[in-house]
Structure formats: structure tokens, C-alpha cells
Amino acid sequence: MTQKRFLAIVYCKMATTRSFALVFVFILCGIVLAPAEVTQQQEDVILSDLVRSLNATLEYDPLSHAGTITKAGHDVRFALGVPYVLLDWSTLKTVPSPYDADDSLRVKQEFVNALREFFQTKPGVSSKYLVKAIVIDPGHGGKDPGAIGEFTDFKLQEKDINLAIASRLAELLRIRYPDRAILLTRTDDSYPSLEQRVDMANTIKLSETEAIVYISIHANASFNKNTRGFEVWYLNPDYRRTVVDDETAKEKGQDIAPIINTMLEEEFTTESIILAQKVYQRMGKMIGDDSPGRGIKAEEWFVVRNAKMPSILIEVGFVTNRDEALLLAQAAYLRRIADAIYNGVCDFIEHFEQ
Numbered sequence: 001m002t003q004k005r006f007l008a009i010v011y012c013k014m015a016t017t018r019s020f021a022l023v024f025v026f027i028l029c030g031i032v033l034a035p036a037e038v039t040q041q042q043e044d045v046i047l048s049d050l051v052r053s054l055n056a057t058l059e060y061d062p063l064s065h066a067g068t069i070t071k072a073g074h075d076v077r078f079a080l081g082v083p084y085v086l087l088d089w090s091t092l093k094t095v096p097s098p099y100d101a102d103d104s105l106r107v108k109q110e111f112v113n114a115l116r117e118f119f120q121t122k123p124g125v126s127s128k129y130l131v132k133a134i135v136i137d138p139g140h141g142g143k144d145p146g147a148i149g150e151f152t153d154f155k156l157q158e159k160d161i162n163l164a165i166a167s168r169l170a171e172l173l174r175i176r177y178p179d180r181a182i183l184l185t186r187t188d189d190s191y192p193s194l195e196q197r198v199d200m201a202n203t204i205k206l207s208e209t210e211a212i213v214y215i216s217i218h219a220n221a222s223f224n225k226n227t228r229g230f231e232v233w234y235l236n237p238d239y240r241r242t243v244v245d246d247e248t249a250k251e252k253g254q255d256i257a258p259i260i261n262t263m264l265e266e267e268f269t270t271e272s273i274i275l276a277q278k279v280y281q282r283m284g285k286m287i288g289d290d291s292p293g294r295g296i297k298a299e300e301w302f303v304v305r306n307a308k309m310p311s312i313l314i315e316v317g318f319v320t321n322r323d324e325a326l327l328l329a330q331a332a333y334l335r336r337i338a339d340a341i342y343n344g345v346c347d348f349i350e351h352f353e354q
């Protein structure tokens, strides 16, 4: 039951604090006093629109009917039919409960105000570190279909899955970060070479405190029809790239260039791991019930190893597993995957720029 589950979460989180007894009494009062009625009104706001306008991220679990809105490391926890929100896992605030109407979550103006007020009082992000661009690479395309799932009643091509997810991811990121470059290595069924894909990212000029995030999206195949699940790969730390180009090396002096290179390389590798972790976590939350996480892995993939930036490669699932292929054939499931990657990228940017 929704309320019970939310309360259980609140209870667990609060149990370690001194004020938990008081809060629990408050929660009990809340149950008794909670108005059951939710009337849909035109002026109510769609929650996902609100979250976008706040530059926050939304994570919602339709099974428990509870969700978290996150911005700059601060959380607002809510649940359908529950007339308060939990701020940063410590403070309860009474608000009209969110409700579901026409397949979207809606909230009343008081909820909007509470959210704006909470996030406004939080210190803004002011950092010299900046993610300047995000390059999204939908793997394969054109003459190269990538992995193929062929069943008696339907057929699935990896290139189409990759493009659908990448397109939505780009769309979401453009809304969230209108002043940054969000690039797709292909926007249709074409086939840019691997070199072209990486070059696109490498031509963006960066200062020392700026970074490009590179995300390559793929779907998997296996001879074992039972294999299923998603994976996130990052660059193998043992691999040494030339991060500093010749021009910069001339400016800095040839002798120190290798040292800078090594330093930057370490940094980029760490960032790649963190990026992989953030995306992997969000995918687990969003699609983990349908598709098992197979772990975060390291490999010297061509697409990532030639890119001068924190880079990951996501294998969103196996087209050769019938159950997973049925999911991957659904636009709604691909949107969920894109939303999960989006949340992970936002988490990473927040981390990087703080």
C-alpha cells in the first residue's frame, strides 16, 4: 500500500535521528487527517514539467507510488496520496498530495511553491568546473544494423533501439541544459565511421576546467538466448591516451606535457567511472525490475578510448533474449531507459561541477 510503504521509508530514514519519535507521531496524525479526495484541476501542474523548470531530476517508482526530486544534492521525497513531503530525509513539510491524472503526476500550486522555496534556499552551484558539451553516440546505423534479434513473430535491430534512446536523451538534455552543446553523432539511419564519431567530440575546444561527456548507446546480443540485462562500460584505467594535443604541448613545454597528460588521464578515468556508476545506479532503479544489472565493466572500446573525455558505453539489454526483446520493441520502455540515462548524466554533472 502506497502510504504504508512511504511511511516505512520515512520511518527507516528517521529512525537514526533524535526527532524520530516526534515525527512518527506527526505521521500518525497525518494518516488520520489526510484528506482522501483529490480533484483534478486545470491549473494544477504536471510534476515532470515542474521538475524540468527547476532543473531538477525526478525518480518515480510506479509500484510504490513514491518518488524523489533531486537538485544539487538535495532531495524531496513524495508519495501519491500522502499530504506532505520529506525534505533531505529530515524535515517534513505539509503540502497537498500529488495525484495521478491522465497518465501524468500532477501537483497543486502549494506543492510547487514548497518545492521552489526549498530549492531556492539551497546554495547554488558555483564552480569553475563545467561540462561544456555532451556527445551522444547511437551505435551502428545505416548499412550496419548492429545486433539483431530475430523471432518467429518479430525482428529487432540494435541500430533502431540505439537511435530511439539517444534521440530522447538528447531532447531531455537540451531542455535541461539549453546553454550547452548536446550533440548526436547521427540523427537518422546513417553510418558515420567510428573515427567520425570520435572526431566530432574531439573538435570541441576545451579549457583545462571544461569537460565533454561522451555516451555511446548500444544493445547486446548473445548465443545464449537466456542472457539478459544491461551493462555500463568505462575506459580501462590501464590504457594511456594522449589527452593533451600537440598545440597545448608546445605551449606548456614538451617536457611537462607527458606529466600533464598522465594527470588528466587519471582524472578522466576517475570521472568515467563515476559517470558509469551514476548511470548504472539510475538504470537499476528505473528498469532493474525488468532487466537485471550485469555490472559496471571496463574495456578498451574504440569509441571511448579515442575520445578525450569521460566516456561510457551503455549496453541497454539483449535483443537475443525474447523477453528483453519484447521490452526493447516498446517505445515506452526505450523512453524509460533514456530517462534513466538522463538522470544519471544529470547526477554526474552535478557531481562534476560541485
Ligand SMILES: [Zn+2]
Binding pocket: 139, 140, 146, 147, 158, 218, 219
Ligand atoms: Zn553495438
